[in-house]
Amino acid sequence: MYTxxxxxxxxxxxxxxxxxxxxIMLLVSTLIAVATFEMGSNNFLVVANLESxxxxxxxxxxKLEEAISDWDTFESSLxxxxxxxxxxxxxxxxxxxxxxxxxxxxIEIYLGDPNPFCTRVEPIxxxxxxxxxxxxxxxxxxxxxxxxxxxxxxxxxxxxSMCSDAVWDIHINVKDLPWSDSKPSRVTVRxxxxxxxxxxxxxxECR
Numbered sequence: 001m002y003t004x005x006x007x008x009x010x011x012x013x014x015x016x017x018x019x020x021x022x023x024i025m026l027l028v029s030t031l032i033a034v035a036t037f038e039m040g041s042n043n044f045l046v047v048a049n050l051e052s053x054x055x056x057x058x059x060x061x062x063k064l065e066e067a068i069s070d071w072d073t074f075e076s077s078l079x080x081x082x083x084x085x086x087x088x089x090x091x092x093x094x095x096x097x098x099x100x101x102x103x104x105x106x107i108e109i110y111l112g113d114p115n116p117f118c119t120r121v122e123p124i125x126x127x128x129x130x131x132x133x134x135x136x137x138x139x140x141x142x143x144x145x146x147x148x149x150x151x152x153x154x155x156x157x158x159x160x161s162m163c164s165d166a167v168w169d170i171h172i173n174v175k176d177l178p179w180s181d182s183k184p185s186r187v188t189v190r191x192x193x194x195x196x197x198x199x200x201x202x203x204x205e206c207r
Contacts, residue, residue, distance in 0.1 A: 053187060055099050056107050056174045060189045063095055063109050064172045068193050074116075085111075096177070109174050116168035118206040122194065124161045138163075138196065165194035166206045 067074045067085045077083045077093055084092025088108060096105035129139040142163035174187040197203065 052099060052106075056187045057189060059097050059099075059107070060109055060172050060174045060187055064170065064189055064191055067093075067111065067172070068170070068191070071193075071195060078116075105177055107174050107176055109172060112171045112173055116170040116193070118166055118203055119169050119192070120167050121202055121206045122165045122167060123199075124163045124165060124196070125159050126161050127159065129161055142196070142198075162199055163196050164199055164202060166197050166203055168193045168195060 063086065070085055073083060074085050077085055081092075084094075086093065086095045088094035088096040088105075088110075091110075093111040095109040097107050097109060098104060099106040124142060126143055129143050130136060131139050131143060133139060142161040144161055169190065169192055171188055171190040174189075176186075
């Protein structure tokens with residue numbers, strides 16, 4: 001029987017080289033496995049964050065439409081402390097939203113201040129008024145040449161009506177709450193809104 005001392009030297013060198021190569025291959029395989037796991041985890045987080053951001057944007061757009069649809073209340077909320085289109089924890093024009101339905105608010109939606117901001121006034125032509133639209137009863141009052149009860153005061157020429165569109169720039173913001181598991185990026189949604197006004201009562205901000 002051969003002892004270790006009796007093995008040829010070349011055999012001992014080859015055995016040592018195989019061991020080193022095996023250890024290197026094991027290390028490379030481990031690094032590849034760890035890198036693959038990290039990439040998968042990062043991709044999952046990216047997808048989750050994008051989905052949270054899309055959810056936040058959809059909710060913000062819905063809240064913006066809610067504010068616009070109740071324009072009188074929205075406009076009053078800018079000047080009256082106890083008036084708001086929505087509320088969150090006693091703060092007007094703020095809304096706390098639970099995205100993942102775990103009974104914990106994830107994001108806070110709020111209207112910027114000052115908001116809205118009047119950008120311009122666009123005169124309305126008589127031809128742009130649909131006098132037969134039941135959803136637009138104020139069109140008759142704006143039309144020049146058709147005296148009606150409740151018509152706005154004023155006069156016009158060149159086919160212009162007695163009303164204008166005051167164009168407002170409104171923006172609504174979203175931020176994640178500190179205790180939330182959902183971490184969407186901050187979102188800002190902006191929209192222009194035309195509000196019909198009498199030519200005699202154009203808001204000072206638009207002049």
